[in-house]
Amino acid sequence: MPDHGGMADSYVRVRGAREHNLRTIDVDIPRDALVAFTGVSGSGKSSLAFGTLYAEAQRRYFESVAPYARRLIHQVGAPKVEDITGLPPAVALEQRRSAPTSRSSVGTVTTLSNTLRMLFSRAGDYPDGATGRLDSDAFSPNTAAGACPECHGLGTVHQVTEDSLVPDPSRSVREGAVAAWPGAWQGKNLRDILAALGHDIDRPWRDLPQADRDWILFTDEQPVVTVHPVREAGRIQRPYKGQYMSARRYVLHTFADSKSDTLRTRVRGFMTAQPCPVCAGRRLRPEALAVTFAGRDIATLAGLPLGALADVLRPTAARPDDEPAPALARDLVARIEVLTELGLGYLSMDRPAPTLSAGELQRLRLATQLRSGLFGVVYVLDEPSAGLHPADTESLLTVLHRLKEAGNSLFVVEHDMDVVRRADWIVDIGPRAGEHGGRVLHSGPVEGLADVTGSATRRFLFAAEPPADRTPRTPTGALSLHGVTLHNLRGLDAVFPLGVFTAVTGVSGSGKTTLVTRVLAEAVRDHLGEARSDTGEDAGAGPTARAQLTAAEGLDAVDRLVRVDQRPIGRTPRSNLATYTGLFDAVRKVFAATDAARARGYTAGRFSFNVAAGRCETCQGEGFVAVELLFLPGTYAPCTDCHGARYNPETLQITYRDRTIADVLAMTVDDAAAFLADLPSAARSLRTLQDVGLGYLRLGQPATELSGGEAQRIKLAAELQRARRGHTLYLLDEPTTGLHPADTEVLLRQLHGLVDAGHTVVVVEHDMGVAAGADHVIDLGPGGGAEGGRIVAAGTPAEVAAAPGSRTAPYLARRRARPKPS
Template identity: 45%
Template structure:
């Protein structure tokens, strides 16, 4: 009953934990707290509402309140309106991200936050900034993909039509089958037709209309790298032109340094004591390994001689320490570098450090980084982009930036199919496919299709 109460009742008992989303893991852990009857505890939950449809939130809110009523303290990191409004105290950090954040801009009861002119969250929750349906929808006359007889997991012989050249959002309550339909069936089925390497699709009868697209990309939340050697600047391929700039300086040429000397991944310019990682790993045998800053390079990753070479007053290590926004300004006049960095800004990642290790990024940041990479690569041909819950962990202000990025892709002639249920994204969609009416065996059916206005008037839609 506790699993139902926190919104994961649709999960099978033998489901592997590694297949769960971050929000689902949080909610499963919450059930053990609810069943323990402990008091005087501090529970810290990081975005427990991630992946939940608004209709699934009231039971989660009641569960959190139940923990408090037992004499416990609950600290939530959350953007979801219903959880914020149910809180006793709200602490809002900001006003922006990265260098522009880190300050307490508001603390107090939710009602006071709604009236605070300093609170960006209050702007959204009070309605000063709200969900606006587009005044005009893109026409759904550029072709369709038709998936027939999808039967994977709880899908009940689903027939779904996805319009091309527009933003199509697949929505529904948690466990209704959104990810199964979009990520586990549609994408691998399209990939197989286009001879793209992908996993085997879940059972379906037929797929029509693939000849209208030339490529398909699944932008999921899997990590972009599991080692500290991968980072945002290497992922969007901006590091090569940056290293070339350093190699062209007078100081570098005097020392016969090539572009490779400014890479921390190969011998030549990197610190050999840590092999360019910036830290050393200490084996603690039966305990977790300890990571210490490299005593030789002090975490810079480079030899001292390489760090003496400067471009516009900064060493290569100092450039890697810049935020994306700072670097965009720093590399003024370097159009190729700025174009690749601007794609990171477009998806709301301007606060990331250029050299921030990829294994420190959240799943949502990794997904947006992949999206930025596709935008910056200037793909040709009609591409179908498929995304699963890209708004997870995003503030309302960040979602608007993501929608702008989607608009840019659509303007290039691409197509978007997104599984999500954030109100702002639903309001921006050109076409909705609503799955339901419930979760697991009670879901897996298409219960509504059309514009957001039409779905909003449908009494069968959650």
């Protein structure tokens, strides 16, 4: 270990760390510094920063709580490390998305809404005749005291109309006029029940009496009817008793109670969401909406961009402290200014949390920490620059240095080389991923990494040769959208060249994701006749507005749409890489074909951890059990019976080439590719996973452990292994999130390969290296929120780099001029 000149007390000293793939490492890390943890994806940097340092700080905190509470959390476990000294208390800000509901918002995540409600309660202007001041809870749509009684605080009401339930009134009931009923058993049974009740099921719907149509669609009655035998298709149908359910009742019941996202999406198509007629979409009771501040009700203020809200509050904040309003207003303004520094001024307090990216959520939490007044702690951050335009990254670095100057340490897992260059210290882990990583290649000042030839990070920090200009491909056509209106896009015209690689750039909140993953995706999906599904941006936030277009051209050239996003591939440990890609089916069949399995009568189903016969019943085949913690988020701990193997002992007695099914799930993709090389269907899936840089992941790695970037690349790999016909449009939202620059190179080779094969790729991206290597760039802005929504530049990377008025241009020009990694 290095000699720190008698300053060992200012270092966190780690000895014998072996969490995950760490190879019993020793490392000293300075406190009161900005320390960057770098390395390729899967090298072990997160295992050191989060799995070891933060986990040990958390364990020490848990040991300080009352014995009763410790009994509830003892299963969380301690990191695998011999000793850590000099470790202060730690706060983790991870990229992992929490589970926000549609009622969670920017205001609730930051607690800004609490202060705003207090401002209205204590200093609001009440209408004449008001009997007294309302409690702050009366201004919250999430409480019984404040929620609108009609929509229960949701702001929207769902309606089911005859037009939505019966799209083709020329059909009869027998022919499926009531489209909301499933076409299988329920539609047939309800048809027979209607016939038994005396309704004409062979007459065109539009010719039925209105009273009959209304009863069939909207009645709340649920009669039980005996359907007598009838001859149908040469057979006599058995008599049965069936209960009738109107189409509206069926749709609303299914939407409210179904656990299937697919089914919920289907029935949503038969519903119309409209602003609540009582609160006009503002979610609050009339008494609360009657109170104003600065001439506006609380719903109006909560709907303003944060920057505009601060402007409204500043005159009040400047008044003397002879009343509650100035102090509350000053607190709001100060906290909003931090959010604006982090590039989040375009958000409004009522923006639903499910619509935020993981990067936006992390920055909201970071801003909250900056105002917390804590000092002497270690902040462990997971890629704080994720989702940030280079211009916003500058502001992020300013905020991080302010946290450091307040007496804190910052341990940052980071792939953005611009952030790494500004660090005080770098811990580079590698040299590669998985079992080929886990070693400390360098721990010291950033410039010292220049001498470490085995580091994958080194060549991106210290490039040696100028880049060669790449000749952009010639488009094969164009897909044009005219008059786009949605969110901050107002009458926008956009042209996406076909047969090329297009990068859509712009500062956070400029409208990139809305344009690509909402508008473009919806237009192509509608043209192809595909059912609309949640697009991800508003998943969990209720029904969403559709984009308005005046025209769309060039859609005939697209035969297929593939959207690859960063939503999880599953929400519990039961979902994993092997099951999502389908390669596990082939593995289970191989085990079922062994002599030992056949002798016992085991089928492939026995080797599924979702089937009772073969799984461990303690954890139900998950390998983990949920641990509920008082006052803390729940977590998962390894099953105490199977120890994470997922299967019962009898199933684990079956081996294939001396390995159990649990052993195969524990293999990395790279190891499995060698072990299953003679199994064509599995080998193909494994090759594509390696091609997108995921060779370090374990086959059975739970979905809950995967980053958004890893989930996106798994989806891309699953797509790449399929046969591709016709012209496919691929849409990706920030595909390089969570990727080391070396891994980004691997991913880009795959994406450019798709274009070379005749397809079109459109990516929303902040990485200037991706934009510099694209054929075409569309830059939105110039700012975020209301200041964005316009195309400020479009053309080749060279043309956009020279465009005046573009905030992307100087960073793109700098990236094109930067020496190329050697």
